[in-house]
Amino acid sequence: MSVHPVSSLSTTVLALRRAGCVFAEDEARLLHEAAASPDELSALVERRAAGLPLEHVLGWAEFHGRRIAVDSGVFVPRRRTEFLVAQAAALAPRRAVVVDLCCGSGALGVALATALDRVDLHACDVEPAAVRCARRNVGDLGEVYEGDLFAPLPVRLRGRVDVLLANIPYVPTADVELLPAEARVHEPRVALDGGGDGLDVMRRVAAEAPAWLAPGGSLLVEASERQRDVAVEILRAAGLTPRVRVSEELYATVVVGTARPVT
Structure with missing residues (x-):
């Protein structure tokens, strides 16, 4: 799925919804916080829309009140x-x-x-x-x-x-x-x-x-x-x-x- 450069939170939510993300609003906020530039945000949204787990896109998972680094190909803690x-x-x-x-x-x-x-x-x-x-x-x-x-x-x-x-x-x-x-x-x-x-x-x-x-x-x-x-x-x-x-x-x-x- 191709995602155009994204700058607004609402546009990100729409892109994630179209990709089938159930918690699009929450995920959009996290992706905006993680991105250092519009180009990086667009890349993150495209990876998520392509089906990568959110934790692999962000590089971390929240677990027991801490952010745990989670690399691509590594099991995501539930x-x-x-x-x-x-x-x-x-x-x-x-x-x-x-x-x-x-x-x-x-x-x-x-x-x-x-x-x-x-x-x-x-x-x-x-x-x-x-x-x-x-x-x-x-x-x-x-x-x-x-x-x-x-x-x-x-x-x-x-x-x-x-x-x-x-x-x-x-x-x-x-x-x-x-x-x-x-x-x-x-x-x-x-x-x-x-x-x-x-x-x-x-x-x-x-x-x-x-x-x-x-x-x-x-x-x-x-x-x-x-x-x-x-x-x-x-x-x-x-x-x-x-x-x-x-x-x-x-x-x-x-x-x-x-x-x-x-x-």
Whole structure:
């Protein structure tokens, strides 16, 4: 879609509406704030109208009250996942050891680290682009590693992790093609596709989690409402004590698995 140079907010709103943007007014204001010149604004509007996620156009996403850098090709953190961060913050002890698996942009780890007093933060992702982005966001708050799930983590963390955030992919393979184009086309499939029933990655995480969790430490994962019962059984079979937390406001379901405390 061709977008002519845009100078007025109303013209930008009209261009975004024509492109099918549901929140055209809000997006137009953000694009105007981001653009340093009419030519740059026109380029931003054209990218958004072509279907790029707004966060990739802007270069950031708002998450848990912070602007998180999000590069092209990196999974965009969802607002519903703020509920997972809130649950993690409620469970975390002082000076918690935190691991953010499948960290993407690093949004979850950064949000939890800034919400708590002292955190020993470690994040990892298999996607090189995500790792580069997460390192920018995490900065001196912690360490970011590249690799598959637990593989790149330092061995010294085994048995010491108080909070294990796992923002794993949980969309069933057959449903990936039903996702909005913004996700399906512009986000890495490895961050979306959870296998046949959407829980393949969760099974892998749950199987290894007990070896990494400290006594009383917890694994927190998102799932859909229809997956919750199977997710609970996966955690129970791994030797963790499961429970479910739900936010109707954010349409979020978080399944928590806690390791047995020292008796």
